[in-house]
Amino acid sequence: MSRITGTIDIDFETGEDITEEQFIHFKNKLNNIMNGWEMEIDDVAEQCGFEADDMHPIILDSIDCDY
Structure with a gap:
């Protein structure tokens, strides 16, 4: 049996302030x-x-914003 795993990283900036x-x-x-x-x-x-x-749900563990 094979197992496939991976990580998605979200990292971007915007020129506007985010509320x-x-x-x-x-x-x-x-x-x-x-x-x-x-x-x-x-x-x-x-x-x-x-x-x-036997796929585990894709969960957004944590995401943060530097306001």
Whole structure:
């Protein structure tokens, strides 16, 4: 049995000040995107000839903003 693992790192700057409300909205949208990635990963694995069995949910462990 093979195991595939990886890490996604989000690191960017913006020229505008971000409010806490904007950041919370951004974080919620990212979590929604990650929920969709699980199905896409399953589809990609199938297209490559194998199944993604026993997949753990993709979770945004932590994300921070320097306001």
